[in-house]
Amino acid sequence: MKQEILYLEQIVTAQPSGQNLEYVSLSLRAGEILGVTGISESGASVLADVLCGKLCPASGTIYLDGVPVSYRSENEARKLGIYEITHQASVVNGMTAAENLAVLRRFSWKNLLLRRKNIAEMSKQVFEHYGIGCEPHACGSSLTNEQRLEISICRALLCGAKVLVCREAGEGLDRDELIRFAAFLHQLRDEGVSVIVFNSSVFKVLQYADRIAVMRSGMICWERLRKDMTAYGIHQRLRISSMVVSPKERAVPRLYLSLQEISLIDNDIAPFSVDLYTGRASGVLCCGLNGRGIIYRMFSGQGQTEGIAMQDGRMYHLADWRQRHAGEICCMGPRFWEKDVFENLTAAENIVFRSMNRFRERGDVINRRMLRLALRDFAAEMGFDPEGLDVYPRHLSNRMRNQLVLLRVMFAPVGLLVLDYPFYTIDEQIKAELLHCIAVLRARGTAVLWSSNDRSVLQDNCESVTVCE
Numbered sequence: 237m238k239q240e241i242l243y244l245e246q247i248v249t250a251q252p253s254g255q256n257l258e259y260v261s262l263s264l265r266a267g268e269i270l271g272v273t274g275i276s277e278s279g280a281s282v283l284a285d286v287l288c289g290k291l292c293p294a295s296g297t298i299y300l301d302g303v304p305v306s307y308r309s310e311n312e313a314r315k316l317g318i319y320e321i322t323h324q325a326s327v328v329n330g331m332t333a334a335e336n337l338a339v340l341r342r343f344s345w346k347n348l349l350l351r352r353k354n355i356a357e358m359s360k361q362v363f364e365h366y367g368i369g370c371e372p373h374a375c376g377s378s379l380t381n382e383q384r385l386e387i388s389i390c391r392a393l394l395c396g397a398k399v400l401v402c403r404e405a406g407e408g409l410d411r412d413e414l415i416r417f418a419a420f421l422h423q424l425r426d427e428g429v430s431v432i433v434f435n436s437s438v439f440k441v442l443q444y445a446d447r448i449a450v451m452r453s454g455m456i457c458w459e460r461l462r463k464d465m466t467a468y469g470i471h472q473r474l475r476i477s478s479m480v481v482s483p484k485e486r487a488v489p490r491l492y493l494s495l496q497e498i499s500l501i502d503n504d505i506a507p508f509s510v511d512l513y514t515g516r517a518s519g520v521l522c523c524g525l526n527g528r529g530i531i532y533r534m535f536s537g538q539g540q541t542e543g544i545a546m547q548d549g550r551m552y553h554l555a556d557w558r559q560r561h562a563g564e565i566c567c568m569g570p571r572f573w574e575k576d577v578f579e580n581l582t583a584a585e586n587i588v589f590r591s592m593n594r595f596r597e598r599g600d601v602i603n604r605r606m607l608r609l610a611l612r613d614f615a616a617e618m619g620f621d622p623e624g625l626d627v628y629p630r631h632l633s634n635r636m637r638n639q640l641v642l643l644r645v646m647f648a649p650v651g652l653l654v655l656d657y658p659f660y661t662i663d664e665q666i667k668a669e670l671l672h673c674i675a676v677l678r679a680r681g682t683a684v685l686w687s688s689n690d691r692s693v694l695q696d697n698c699e700s701v702t703v704c705e
Contacts, residue, residue, distance in 0.1 A: 238265040240302070241430050242318075242399050247286060247296035249454075255279045257286065257293070258454040264399065267428045269421055271445025271462075273438055279454035284434045287401050288320040289313035300398070317398030321405060327376045327384045334359035334372035337391050362390050366420060382413040386420055393429065400424075400431045406440050418443045458613055489513035492683040493652065498543030498554050500530055507543060508704045510685070512652065517674070517684035519694030519701040530704075531687035532569030532656035537562075564651030568658050577629045577637050584611055584625040587643045614647060638666045642673045653677055655686045659693070671697070 242264040249256045255277045262283075264270050274280040285291035286298075289310045297304050300316055307313045310320065327336050338355045359372040368386050370379060379387070385405065392400060406414055421431060421444055433444045441448055442462065450458040492512045499507040510518050520531060533539035535558055545557035558565065578586055588611060612622045620639050629637050645653070653674065659667055674697070678684060686698055694701045 241266045243299040245297045250294035269431045271441035271448040273441045274451035278451040319392035319397040321402045329377035333374045494546040496544040501540040512683040514681045517698040519698035520687045535654045536567040566650045567654040569656045
């Protein structure tokens, strides 16, 4: 295993406008090319700014060679060995290729004039070593875009660069130049140089990188080795990310559903009203034992209901609305953990059960290979051992069985999450994972209706609380 040279831990930015990073963690090993790609407003350019010192993170830590570092400008980043390389490589047209290569190495015009011969010899060795097809005395204005880019990288290495941050590298190069530039980067990698390539072109990233991270909405949503990735798989991730609501839009909740005078016919709990907003949790405080399970029965179809549901200016009877939107409702009742795992399905089949049914109802074509890859990434991200995906629930521990329930809730799109005494009979570890699951769903824009007889639980987790007598 190669040594880790750079590590970003839980980086968060707080710009007043534009995309911000949300708890980004990323590692780079010595002698590795890491590719980062994403569509517009994915956060990739913000991450590059943080690495190069153009933007200071609001929180998080950057480690260089295992030591936490902090820098507030590009000059400070360069002193630490982090150099930015852009597709508009900085080459002075009025200087020779050799002078452009040596201009930043303890630069002074006097030394440059006195050591022209030594500089020419050093430049010739560098150009021959890396296969840069130009003479040391060639004028800067006559250099091609590929040569300008390669000279800029070599100059950074001569100045002591440990990490190269290449932004949109390869723009303006033709096919043959791209092949030569990719070979140049691979030679640097073989010599132990670490490179991060930021490029919106999936095919260029696939050509350059050993490992690829896909960004969306300020987060890294997918990270795999190059050999395990395809252009189709990355484009699928980018297509999904284009449909994700931006943080700016997500910050303004909208009314998802207004419930008016709803109740269960066979229960003596008084009718109540509550408004549900996207990305917010609304609590219902049920007093006494009669309140347990009421909300679950209302939305799971296990009881006869009365009341009105208003959505997008339309009025429905609650039972009719529930039937129309059954696919986007997830109910977690008091005994949810005991009965909601299918023993005759593997862990993977349990997780995708709701999603597969929805795909079939819509007539969508299911790419099982891509679904499998996405499922392994998703399980690892949520702390579930991917090796357990092919195991039947009876062979899993109680904790992993409970995780299956949460993973199925997280994997399928959820419009309304109904929680009725969700902490009943679960331990503290699963409780913490459930709270994390709820937070992630709320960040996606899911409306949450939470019922409990514990006022403190509702006050800690809900924006509003309605008392149901």
